[in-house]
Amino acid sequence: MIQLKNVNLRRGLKELLINASLTLNPGNRIGMVGANGAGKSSLFALLMSQLQQDAGEVEVPVHWTVAHVAQETPALNRSALDYVLDGDHELRNLQAKLTLAEQANDGVEIGHLHGELEHIDAYTAESRAARLLTGLGFSQEGQARPVSDFSGGWRMRLNLAQALMCRSDLLLLDEPTNHLDIETVLWLEDWLVAYPGTLLVISHDRDFLDAVTTHIVEVAQQTLTLYTGNYSSFEVMRAEKLSRQQSDFQKQQKQIAHLESFITRFKAKASKARQAQSRVKALEKLERVAPAHTDSPFDFSFAPPDKLPNPLLKLENVSVGYGDTPILRNLTLSVEAGARIGLLGVNGAGKSTLVKLLAGELKPQQGELVGAQMLQIGYFAQHQLETLRPDESPLWHLQKLAPTVREQELRTFLGGFNFRGDEVSAPVGPMSGGEKSRLALALIVWQKPNLLLLDEPTNHLDLEMRHALTLALQDFGGALIVVSHDRSLLEATTDVFWRVGGGAVTPFDGDLEDYRQQRIAELADSGKPSSADSGSGITRKEEKRLQADERKRLNALKKPLTTRLDKLEKEMDKLNREKNELEAFLASEDAYSAANKSRLTETLQKQGETVARIEQVEEEWMDVQEQLEQLSTEIQG
Structure with missing residues (x-):
């Protein structure tokens, strides 16, 4: 321990x-x-x-053995798969010893080391590493590419895969x-x-x-x-x-x-x-x-937009990408006033590309993007943190946006983002990623946007700030488009989803669980391992399909039970109220007066019937609850 x-x-x-x-x-x-x-x-x-x-x-x-994710990734010429295998230190150590034994032609040591390698299941190591990489989004082609080919975010995934590969x-x-x-x-x-x-x-x-x-x-x-x-x-x-x-x-x-x-x-x-x-x-x-x-250190909200034209943005047959290569093609979309859209899709599908297009950071390769005359965009992306001046303070950054506003008003505003006292005038450079993200969000909020474009806004934010941002976004009066892996944020702040993939952007009719199930089915059909597929072949996929079908059947059985449970709970509430009223009358002096003799008899009879019915309802409620718990156990199992 x-x-x-x-x-x-x-x-x-x-x-x-x-x-x-x-x-x-x-x-x-x-x-x-x-x-x-x-x-x-x-x-x-x-x-x-x-x-x-x-x-x-x-x-x-x-x-x-302690495993952790390395913060730096050297620009190696070795393949991603080889790099991940390095995470299994025991494997690499035995392989190095085997090479030395083979060079020395030491038959006894060679035999011993082969036994050791078999003991640690070394001969499946490459397939295990490949499954890790596939699960983390690397294609088969990508697994063979050198580490130096990958960008910073993908190199962090390689480091994560290496840590998971370790026998820790x-x-x-x-x-x-x-x-x-x-x-x-x-x-x-x-x-x-x-x-x-x-x-x-x-x-x-x-x-x-x-x-x-x-x-x-x-x-x-x-x-x-x-x-x-x-x-x-x-x-x-x-x-x-x-x-x-x-x-x-x-x-x-x-x-x-x-x-x-x-x-x-x-x-x-x-x-x-x-x-x-x-x-x-x-x-x-x-x-x-x-x-x-118990109070959150954060207290901010988005001011109502000055203008809210409709639509805010229109795309007509737009293609966009990098260089001559389009990532998204022939998009015809409209962003309406008050729209609250979450973007779904795998990394590399084009979610950030779409957001950059809408923000004006990328120009269409073809087609036309038309923004409303009074369009005011608030755009948050991780690379924007690099645009903050490291030698200047939060107050300086805000004063650049509002040079005529009193300093105390600016300080009060920054206090809502937990920049207080000396922090307001301290340089941005030494600040953590979370503090810089808070400052970037503060600058956006100050500008009273009517369209918010947020690309992974919660990276580096702690739980309190995430909660405060969620509450602020729920009350935001403009339109919102957000890319995030934070499911709580997506579910709490968006009304609809757009799915980005295959060069297209299409409405997705469902919630995040529906999306998860759809992706599991798609990955099973394609033969790729998913979060519900170990990657061991057809038998495993068929087993998972059967399990999914069984879960659907069990969920269908749950629905009438849930409905019945709800009705029983409502009946119990009603019966308990009636019982309390009857007992209140029986506890009063008036109940035993000559004038209320017949009412007393009726009340005593009614009390007995009510108590008996409560017992029946409670027993039935227990039976239904047990059936539901059993079904839930089967679904989870």
Whole structure:
């Protein structure tokens, strides 16, 4: 197991952990959550012995192999497949020894090493690496290409594949879903759920955490708190804990006020001096309960657009791409006022290309793009963070947009994005990716756009900021087009989906689960491994198809049961209200007056009938609930 005992950890002048303790058991899948800068990545560095704690003990079993995603990828001429195989250190070590034994013509050692290689299933390593690469979106052709051919985002996928290839006891993943599309995130979820070792993952994607984790560690207020369950369970338990903490705080404040009042009133009286002194000592020894901090540090919203023409944008037979190569062809689309569109499609299908076209960063190769006269676009993309001046402050950037606005008003606005005090005038360069993303969003919000184009806006944002952005987007009065692997954001802020793929953009009639099922079916038909396909061949695909058909059948059986359960619950509510009314009458003095004799008899009879019916409904509700639970178990299994 992993144990941290009374750990203090400091980075520069900032104390990240004070007297923090934590125990993690083998096989746990732990999500680490907390605000940007709370110390999550530093804790990873501590577990990898890249950092040393200032006090306390950190214990990771010495025989454990630890895997993590490298942050740099050398521009190698070796193939992507070969690079991923390097992640299996045991395999590469045995292969190197075998080469030396063959050069020395040492038959005994050669035989021994072949036995070792068979023991670690080395002869399937290449196919396992290929399945990892396919799951992460690499084509067969791409797997043979040299590492140096790939862009930064795809190289990060190669590093992720290499970490997954490692025969690890402990896997550390820091924001693994950044640079991934929805389909690849779903594949990764399935892979991690089946991972036999101990997993620690830093993520701000609540759906990903819900799917993968068995425990959550909250890094907050310089301590570590372990919760059992996934992220949704953690939210409930944390809310309950904060509620109790606030209640204890308020009670203690009353106790402190009482003690202080006694001391103030009686410390000058000789007869009460000893008692007053004892209360001073009691006050000094009191272990203070901190007030619960539940408020988000973010408070912003989009102002209503000054104008909202309709349509905002029209595309007539547009083709767009890079150089002479079109990525999207013959697009005829219209973006209406108030539209809320999510873009779906694999990485490389053209989602970002479409957004760049709409933003005016790419010109049509053919056709016509017409924007409304009063069109005001707010465009967010990761490369825009590079346009921020590293030597200038958040306040300077905002003043460039609003040179005539009072500084205090600008400071107040930036405070809504948690830029406060000295942070407002600090240079942007040393800021984290999350802080830069917040600043870029603040600059967009200030400009009161009527069309928002957001390309992966949540990368680097912590959960609190993601939640604040979701709420702001829900109230946004203009049109919205968003590309994101954050399913919570997509589901909460968009009304329709456009699917981008095969050079076309088409409406998708369904939700994200429908899209997932459609992609699984398409990948099964094409013979490619998906999040629901191990890649082992026809038999496996047929098995998965049968399982999908069975799930559909079981879901069809669930529907009438769910409807019946709803009706029973409504009937129980009605019967309980009637029972309460009857009992209220029977508890009154009027019930036993001569004038209400017949009503009393009727009420007693009605009470008996109501109680009997409640028992019947409760029994039927239990039966239906059991049937539903059994079906749910079969569907999940």
